[in-house]
Amino acid sequence: PGGAPDGDARVPAPVVPPDLPALLERAGVPAGAVTALAADAARLWGPGATGVLEADPWQLLALPGTTPDRADECARTLLGAGATPDDPRRVEALCVHLLERGARFGHTAADPAALARALGGYGVPRPEEALAEAIEAGAAVLFEDPDPDAAPTPVPPTAVPPGEGSAGAADDGNDGNDGDHTMGGEPGERDDFAPSVPVRTLVGTERWAVAEESLADGLIGLATTTPAGRPELPTEPPDASGGAPLRPGSSAAELWSTVRDHGLVVHTGGEAARAEPLAVVAAARAAGLRAGVAVHHPDGVRRAVAGLPDLPVATCAGLLTGREGPGRDEEGTLPLDLVAVLDAELMDVEAAAALVEALPGGARLILSGDPYGLESAGAGAVLRDVLTAAVRGLCPSVVSRTPDPGPIGELVSGVAVGELVPVEAPDREVVVVTARDAGEAVHRTVQLVTESIPRAFGTGPASTVVIVPGEEGPVGGLALNAALKAAVNPGPGRFGGFDPGDRVEYREGPGRYRPATVLEGTPQGLRLGPAGDPPPPGTGDADHTVTVPPERVATSVRHGWAVTARRAVGRRWSAAVVVLPGDAGHRLDRGWLHTAFGRGERHLSVVQGSAGGAAAAVAVPRRVERVTRLPLLLRRAVTADGGGATA
Template sequence: MAAVRAVESGERSAAEFFAEPRPAPRTRRPAAPRPAPAPGGPEAEGPVAVPEGLAGLLAEGGAPAALGARAVRALGEGAEEVLRADPWQLLAVPGVLPEQADGFARALLGPACGPGDERRTGALAVWLLERAALSGHTVLPPSALAEGLGRYAVPDPDGAVGSAVDEGAVLAFEDDAEEDGTGSAGTAGGPGEPEDGGEDGGRPVRLLLGLDRYALAEEGLAEGLARLGSTFVPPGGEEAEGWRRAAAAAPTPSAAELVGAAARSGLVVHTGGEAARAEPAALVAAARSLGLRAYAAAHSEDGRRRLAELLGPPDGAAGDGGDAGPGPAALTVDGLLAGREGPGRDEEGAYALDLLVVLDAPQLDVERAAALVESLPDGARLVLSGDPHLLGAAGPGQVLADLVAARVCPQVVSRTPDPGPVGELVSGIGAGELNRVEAPGREVVIVPVRDAGEAVHRTVQLVCDSVPRAIGVPAEQTQVITPGHGGAAGTRVLNAALKERLNPGPGRFGGFDPGDRVVHSPGPGRTAPGTVVSGDAEGLRLECAGRTVTVPRERVADTVRHGWAITAHQAVGMRWPAAVVVLPGDAAQLLDRAWVYTAFSRGERHLSVVHGVDQALPQAVAQGPARQRTTRLRTLLRAQAAAERSAG
């Protein structure tokens, strides 16, 4: 604690207290697989028995009985004892806010309850870091955490931060402060208090605070990526010649460059737009032609379908996505993590594969990335591919961005442009320019509106009449995208208007009717479009990508929404023949370049923009890219690379 305060005050150099990050020892065996977040979401966990004592305690504290099952999941079977000793641990239960935890604590503790109680401040610190993770940050600078505590009436926020570190609820890390003073610090609280190198002239450092959960994920990911690089053996002889022939036969120069990079390295980064997805598909096909067990995993089921179409069946073979190897080559990330898809595991617990390409890598949060990498065998090849201009992962971390910035592996930037007027428009947005494009076939249409009411009216008209008539895309293949769920032209209002036109009904199954278009979101960042089939006492039955999903009644309100209109965050990883992007005036402040780029790139053949934000749209595109998330991964990657160079 003295070390932390001395460095924060500038009195001492961090080098006096902190050792350099130590690289993990290299072994020929992969680490035991890290349990991945359950792809099935909370409803897949099954019913939970709530002990009578816990139910009575919740009632005593004025908390709803419905919190019982969630408390058991979050705090374990000893939830009653945990909450009796520290009522503010109720904040660990999903959906509980500080005001509710304070009320629960007051009911149990009476006059002994105070805003400066160390139990309260420690639980608040953890809750704030978990909230920051929802915005993508794996760590925060001390000033940002203290500022957050101050907003909840903590009397001594700086002291509370120190106490949280002292008690071990929050971990302190040193991180290199990069030349621009920002490092990978992002939107939450500034650069992270960079300090000079002190008398020893070392590199500037900054202090960051985080939770062990995300620290372990980032450290495990960095070590796993370094393991892949150190255990990979470049091919020689006939195998090397086979890779050279495969590169020469690649369909484009960028695909040839990617095949060549993957031949020589165990870790490769590939970036590009939608058309560039053909390049990792060409790599997988080439690797399979050489007899390797090669697979590619996309973020969504729609992405997996598009990938399978690019791969196609090999000559003389039937099946999905290149069946020259064992099983279909096209997977989803969640399917691979859950063991539903892919090659399965070998006797050592690693995936039985030689090469894995992960498409849509910007949507990988650090925990899922760590789970994937730790399950790859020694000597395997990993290619992380994606479009860096898209909205990032719904969870903590910025894996692809940090790997690009760290420059610890070969990087292939695709030179394949997205085709057509929509591709030209989106490419300009990625560069910060909102250009007028020639659209002789009405591929891009701008529909100006004066207010939200007109925006809703014109959206329904476009989906139901104009796009089917002029473009030939039916309403069920047109997706509406808007910035938020609320507001006068958010998803709720737009879905109500579209349901009235396309599938009117009483909403007899919790607001839904058979035939309703919906999106099922079992967990953060996982959105599956579907259609309501039926509903009964067991739950709501959906048809999602050809399989039936039953959502329990108690989970319907939290995980199912009507899906004629969705947000850009929900649309990431999916595309439709036509997209209608709605920009109501009250949503202007929600726009940035990444949002516009993501929303405008969801239409394959046609894009209509219902435009009611005036100059806010070009301003959002012209402003710089979204500020980076606060993470430690790039520093860890660089430390691993430096250790490898020193050892070599």
């Protein structure tokens, strides 16, 4: 799951208007940043980019890497005294910038009071009024969604002084719609037009509003389709050759019977539970339905087809673009009667809306994922929000009873519920290493990757991943990748910091990183080939080399021995080394640990400082709770008496 490709290094460079670089230089943009910024502006606004920025320099905030301070400096340079803190252009650009920045943290909307405070932090006078004016101008959208769970706002009886309000206005011929007086009836009378259901007020952009509303409509449609409108599934699942048996009483059998009777089903569980929707899809295909599986990352394809080589599995991005899967029929829909989405927690709201919109009438959808790990890189919290709606009766949910095996599975399961307890690991499946300082942490990590793990498990460094909280710092991704490169593939980095044979990560789009190996550097750019073994045929990766243009190498390619947990989602390696600096626990949370600890299939090493960062992190369920509208929109399908959606 993920959005359509964005930032793909194979996208042709845009045509930059000839006068745009000069304008950016005149605005004070540093010389080294002009070329990239001009290309971004041309990509966004096309031939009219120069005119856009001349009319409104604060539109620079729409371009990657531009800060409000930089935009203010450029505006003052171009506009002089006309660049004031309360300029409507500035307020509107800041409003959009703040909402888009929130989307990078997963929010699809914001509380108006919080947004106004943020505007005030950038020196906007009277921020509440300024926000209201920006909304009126169309920079943002105000939403008032019914929210029965919110505390109702008391509706006081009207208390209008004699001679004022509609009663007094009637005496002098006023119809009650002019002036500043309060509209109302007699003193003590209650307003019959006050909303009977509390509302939640949020501010957002049209982009996320369209996605969430489209997704809500599609999910409600799936949940409310009558059985007669869906292809029939037999009560007893047919035997699917190579598929996991749907034994009576098992979680897989429960999922089968639930999918048989409903158009939308939520399924949750860990790594081992992924076999259950796969078994249901295999059985549905044996019953004659057109059924398939969508996953977040090509590595998910590898794991899915390991026991079911004939099962049609595609990445969600590939399925939506047509690069993978069955393509679209003449009506533009996916020719599938049943789709099981694995890694649903990693699906952003735009990708989910696109997928649901692409399903034909009468299709069934299984959203399967792990609600305890990291959420999508893009905006939204689709799995969380649909689970919330399922509890309220929108659709059924199936919680897998299949535990993840072994010491790693036991550790990860404990982290999910906030417990960090020692596990028995007789074959050293889980090892904790304490490092006294950053230098020792780097040394022990390199030693684990290049010596200890290969000696104990017979796997080379290519089968091990190092997971870090961030790129910066003495034990961050940059430092560890430099140390690992020196140990595994030393070289001068003659091609933009890379050498042939380097293990790298290539950014295909938001939250989607593909492992690769540097083949060579050419005048056209850095040429990358597949990492490790060739990918399975039909996954869109078989013919897989890509040349990254020189100007995009710095933003699209990173060394890949050590990666952040965000870049590791949707994938697993034979072994994982999780590095937790001493202060990391106060910046991480339970979801981060759950994801990081679950990346190793056979072995997990934890290198941590003496402060024990894991214990501090596991105590915090989530440091950021995403603000979204989807749960409010899905409530429309649930009856007022608490019943479920009409099926």
